[in-house]
Amino acid sequence: MKNKRKWASIRGLRTALLAFVAWGVLMVVFGMIDSNVFKPNNILNLLRSMSKYLLVGVGQSIILITGNIDLSIGSIVAMSAMISCTLMTNGVSVIVAILVAFLACMAIGVINGVLVGKFKVPPFIATLGTMFAGRGIAYMVNNNRNTGAIASGIGKEAGASFQNFFYYGKTFGIYNAFWIAVVIFLIAFFIMSKTRTGRHIYAIGSNVDAAKLSGVNVFMTTSKAYLISAFCSFVVGLILAAQASMGNMEAGNTYEMYAVAAGVIGGISPLGGTGLLLGTFAGAGVWQMLENGLGIIGAPVGIQRLVIGVIVTAAVLMDILFRQGSRSKKAKG
Numbered sequence: 001m002k003n004k005r006k007w008a009s010i011r012g013l014r015t016a017l018l019a020f021v022a023w024g025v026l027m028v029v030f031g032m033i034d035s036n037v038f039k040p041n042n043i044l045n046l047l048r049s050m051s052k053y054l055l056v057g058v059g060q061s062i063i064l065i066t067g068n069i070d071l072s073i074g075s076i077v078a079m080s081a082m083i084s085c086t087l088m089t090n091g092v093s094v095i096v097a098i099l100v101a102f103l104a105c106m107a108i109g110v111i112n113g114v115l116v117g118k119f120k121v122p123p124f125i126a127t128l129g130t131m132f133a134g135r136g137i138a139y140m141v142n143n144n145r146n147t148g149a150i151a152s153g154i155g156k157e158a159g160a161s162f163q164n165f166f167y168y169g170k171t172f173g174i175y176n177a178f179w180i181a182v183v184i185f186l187i188a189f190f191i192m193s194k195t196r197t198g199r200h201i202y203a204i205g206s207n208v209d210a211a212k213l214s215g216v217n218v219f220m221t222t223s224k225a226y227l228i229s230a231f232c233s234f235v236v237g238l239i240l241a242a243q244a245s246m247g248n249m250e251a252g253n254t255y256e257m258y259a260v261a262a263g264v265i266g267g268i269s270p271l272g273g274t275g276l277l278l279g280t281f282a283g284a285g286v287w288q289m290l291e292n293g294l295g296i297i298g299a300p301v302g303i304q305r306l307v308i309g310v311i312v313t314a315a316v317l318m319d320i321l322f323r324q325g326s327r328s329k330k331a332k333g
Contacts (some may be wrong), residue, residue, distance in 0.1 A: 001318075002244075003104050007036075007140065008031070013276060013278075015099055015266070015279055016266055016267050016275075016276045016278045016279030016282060017268025017273070018267070019265060019266045019279050019282035019283050019285075019286060020281050020282040020285075021281050022265075022282070022286055023071075023285040023286045023289055026289045026290065026293060027095075027289055027291075027293075029072040030162055030289070030293030030296065030297065030301060031150050033293075033296075033297050034296050036296055037293060038291070039219060042292070042296075043174075044174065045099060045292075046176060046179070046270075046288055046289065046292050047174060047175065047178040048167070048175040048177045048178050049288055049291075049292070050178070050181075050207075050284050050285055050287075050288040051175075051177040051178045051180065051181035051239065052177075052181075052236050052239060052255075052258075053111030053180045053259070053284040053287050053288055054182075054262065054280070054281060054284035055138070055181050055185075055232045055235055055236045055239075056073050056077070056232060056233060056235075056236055056255050056258060056259035056262070056327070057258070057259050057261075057263050057280045057283060057284045057287075058184065058185055058188045058228075058232050058263030058268070058277060058280055059073060059228055059229030059230070059231070059232035059259065060073060060229060060256065060259030060260055060262070060263050061141070061259075061262070061263035061266070061268045061275065061277055061280045061283050062188065062201060062204075062225050062229060062277075063123075063226065063229050064191065064263055064264075064268050064269070064270055064272065064275070065192075065201055065202060065205045065225075065268060065269075065272060065273065065274070065275055066201050066204050066205045066221070066222060066225050066272060066310070067204065067205040067208065067271065067272025067273065068116055068123035068222065068272075069123050069124060069127065069133065069270075070112065070127050070226065070229045070256065070259075071124065071128050071130075071131045071232075071256050072108055072112060072127045072130040072131040072134050072256070072326060073229065073233045073252070073255050073256040073259050074131070074135075074233075074252035074253055074254060074255040074256045074289060075130070075131045075132070075133075075135040075137075075138065075152055075252065076105050076108050076109075076134055076230055076233035076234060076235040076237065076252070077233045077234075077236045077240065077251055077252025077255055078134065078242070078248075078250065078251045078252045078253075079104055079105055079108070079134050079138045079141075079237065080101045080102075080104075080105050080133060080233065080234045080235075080236070080237020080238055080251060081138075081193060081237040081238070081240050081241040081247045081248060081252070082095070082137075082138040082139075082141050082142060082147065082249060082251070083100060083101040083104055083137075083141050083247075084097045084100070084101040084158075084237070084238060084241055085097075085148050085150050085241050085246055086141045086142045086247055086248070087100060087101075087145040087245030088150040088153050088159075088162075089147045089148050089149070089150055089152055089153035089154075089246075089247075089278030090152075091153045091154065092153070093154065093158075094154060094158055094161070094162050098238065101234065101237065101238075102231075102234055103189045104137070104173050105233065105234035106230055106231070106234070107231050108130050108133075108134050108230055109223075109226045109227040109228075109229065109230025110223065110227065110230070111130055111132055112126060112127055112226040112229075112230070113219070113222055113224075113225075113226040113227065114223065115129075115130075115221055116226070117218060117219035117220070117221070117222030117223050117226075118219050123153060131256070132210035135141050135249075138196025138249050139154055139249050142162060142247065143248070145249075146246060146248050146249055147246050148248060149246055150162065150245055150246060151245065153295075159245065161245075162241075162242055163174070163240070163242040163245055163281060166180065166238050166239050166241070166242035166243075167239055167242035167243045168242070168243075169185070176238065176315065177239050177242075178220070180235065180239070180326070181318075184232065184235065185280075185281060188232075188245040188277055189202035191228075192276075192277055193276075193277075194323045197221065200216045200217075200221040201221055201224075201225055202273055203216050203273075204216060204218050204221055204222065204272075205273035205274075206207075206272065206273030206274075207273070209227040233252070233255070236252065236255070237252065239327050240252065246258070257302075258287065260312070261283070261287055261308065261311075261312045262280055262283040262284040262285060262287050263275065263279075263280050264280025264283070264312055264315045264316055264319070265279075265282075265283035265286050265287060265311060265312065265315050266280040266281065266282050266283025266284070266286075267279035267283075267319075268279075268280060268283075268314055269319050270319070271319065274319075276281065281304075284297075286311075287308065290304070290307060290311070291304060291308075299313070
């Protein structure tokens, strides 16, 4: 009985579990419409595609829990892909190319943390600025052109190794891209649920003034959150680069919105302080299942976007109504 109460008291757990149920229901519904949904190859491809949404969703969810937002996610994805591929097509080794891209992407995370955490620039404005700046860098690194095939610079063997590690290769029968996303998800989950940094992230999202009085370093905590987000976007950039075997200047376009959707569908509150990354995992699955299922049944792209938009809006509305209901109960009590 005590264990049941303990689990019930975890904020966001119920919504996260509902997201998992919704994921399962969607799979069954689309599977009844078209049995191709249940084919092993489709499921494997679904998990691989889901990895991108899971990673950006994890980063954005952590930012949302702090009560902020990160609009630079898609641009960091593009920077990662373009910088790494531009270097590789010019003969730079894979490891060095990845390291340079990593440092550039982390620099955007640092700037976001400083602007929002130190100078109190509204996160929408701060990350809107870095979104445009990051996309500009992605365009500039190869003189406003997409890159050629990475194998042309580092050779077919090295190029194939890069692609297999981040996208096409499998481990235990499942694509590596999914395993990479799961490992990063588990690390982020541990940080948020078992460390002081995680507790501080929830604290500043719940009440930043109370967090300050409790001794939380808001600047450092906010910066850590933005660095995690930047890292997740950096990895997605490498996954997209491996998928295409080249750098695309438009890589990651609108991914910041996909990230918000994955988090919100999974119960992460855009108002801050509430939600579990477990829900983000399910939210990414729901998002990918909708995209995959609607595509399989031949729904036009417009319908796909409309359905997903309605679901995201409904999820945010439910969160607001739930919070208002909780406040009313507390007031009456």
